[in-house]
Amino acid sequence: MTRKQPFKKPIYVTRPLLPDLDKFNQKLQEIWNSQWLTNNGKQHLELEHKLQQILKIPYLSLFNNGTIALIVGCQSLRLSGEVITTPFTFPGTPHVLTWNNIKPIFCDIDPVTMNIDANKIESMITPQTTAILGVHVYGTPCNVIKIQEIADKYGLKVIYDAAHAFGVEINGVGIGNFGDLSMMSFHATKLFHTAEGGALLFRDHNLKARVELLKNFGIKNEEEVVMPGINGKMNEIQAALGIVLLDYIEQERYQRQQLVETYRRYLKYVTGISLMPEISGVISSYQYFVIRIEQELFGCDRDYVHKQLKEYNVFTRKYFYPLCSDYPHYKYLPSSSSTNLLVANQVAKQVLSLPLYGSLNVDDVERICEMIIEIKG
Numbered sequence: 001m002t003r004k005q006p007f008k009k010p011i012y013v014t015r016p017l018l019p020d021l022d023k024f025n026q027k028l029q030e031i032w033n034s035q036w037l038t039n040n041g042k043q044h045l046e047l048e049h050k051l052q053q054i055l056k057i058p059y060l061s062l063f064n065n066g067t068i069a070l071i072v073g074c075q076s077l078r079l080s081g082e083v084i085t086t087p088f089t090f091p092g093t094p095h096v097l098t099w100n101n102i103k104p105i106f107c108d109i110d111p112v113t114m115n116i117d118a119n120k121i122e123s124m125i126t127p128q129t130t131a132i133l134g135v136h137v138y139g140t141p142c143n144v145i146k147i148q149e150i151a152d153k154y155g156l157k158v159i160y161d162a163a164h165a166f167g168v169e170i171n172g173v174g175i176g177n178f179g180d181l182s183m184m185s186f187h188a189t190k191l192f193h194t195a196e197g198g199a200l201l202f203r204d205h206n207l208k209a210r211v212e213l214l215k216n217f218g219i220k221n222e223e224e225v226v227m228p229g230i231n232g233k234m235n236e237i238q239a240a241l242g243i244v245l246l247d248y249i250e251q252e253r254y255q256r257q258q259l260v261e262t263y264r265r266y267l268k269y270v271t272g273i274s275l276m277p278e279i280s281g282v283i284s285s286y287q288y289f290v291i292r293i294e295q296e297l298f299g300c301d302r303d304y305v306h307k308q309l310k311e312y313n314v315f316t317r318k319y320f321y322p323l324c325s326d327y328p329h330y331k332y333l334p335s336s337s338s339t340n341l342l343v344a345n346q347v348a349k350q351v352l353s354l355p356l357y358g359s360l361n362v363d364d365v366e367r368i369c370e371m372i373i374e375i376k377g
């Protein structure tokens with residue numbers, strides 16, 4: 001059998017969306033003219049307002065990155081003690097708890113959505129628990145209804161790491177409306193970005209003033225500093241990049257949707273491969289396209305496919321592997337034991353994130369699928 005030719009140029013898992021440079025230059029000219037570079041300038045206000053509408057959320061506060069946003073989010077809700085979260089996430093999620101002097105308690109994940117398993121949360125609650133921190137992994141929403149029910153029953157706060165969930169809606173409701181607050185990341189690798197950046201999304205009017213103070217050193221006015229805040233401000237250049245990029249998001253999403261449909265068509269019936277769930281009523285973020293490879297059925301394991309694809313010049317990512325509960329800082333926590341995290345340990349060995357970005361062609365995706373099938377042999 002003749003093997004497929006490798007791609008001439010490397011295909012990476014993602015590429016940052018970049019606007020037409022002239023359009024960005026025009027914005028830079030505006031900023032230069034205004035001589036206002038940060039602290040709630042014109043670009044900042046405009047981006048905040050536009051995102052509020054696009055994401056269908058009453059309150060949105062911009063940040064210099066998603067991690068600082070989530071650190072401030074925990075502070076704004078005065079979380080302490082223990083917070084129940086998922087080990088199947090980016091390192092930033094549990095680290096934010098650690099930076100708040102909060103102990104992360106890892107809960108196992110749902111085998112289908114790969115998000116925190118709402119049915120297992122209750123058994124992890126102790127008198128120290130103050131909140132549940134869910135992650136909408138790959139943009140798939142957590143079981144937001146069940147999680148809120150548990151939180152209400154025990155008087156807990158609910159926060160979401162919605163870094164993957166830009167534009168996700170459940171039956172027309174913006175994803176940021178669930179829980180007490182949600183964080184979004186606008187890092188360069190995210191669908192919508194400001195090179196580095198992020199936001200907190202929430203509905204409670206009372207939270208707004210506290211979040212604004214916390215992200216600007218607690219400075220209330222020239223003479224009053226009312227709390228120990230941090231510097232979480234997004235600057236005008238970041239905000240301007242975001243404003244310009246907003247004009248490209250719909251097109252990018254459309255192109256990614258075509259690619260995802262191609263992946264699905266080709267890989268749906270391949271024995272040993274399972275695809276990310278499609279949930280009715282949910283608008284997807286098209287942030288990642290992730291498959292799971294079951295070694296027993298597929299014939300070889302995820303690591304082998306990952307390595308072989310490199311031979312074809314295709315660079316996939318084992319996203320999320322290893323689990324956060326296996327990092328040196330967390331692995332001795334009782335909740336990190338592999339018996340507590342059976343599903344998460346299995347899923348982490350199976351997942352492979354495939355290339356997905358708007359400038360990739362449908363032909364390229366077809367070729368990547370054929371390569372995967374060829375590796376299966």
Ligand SMILES: *Cc1c(COP(=O)(O)O)cnc(C)c1O
Pocket residue numbers: 065066067068089090092093135161163164184185186187196197198
């Ligand atoms: C990107 C990401 C973050 C971190 O966001 P930054 O803006 O890079 O600080 C946190 N959690 C998840 C799930 C992410 O993907």
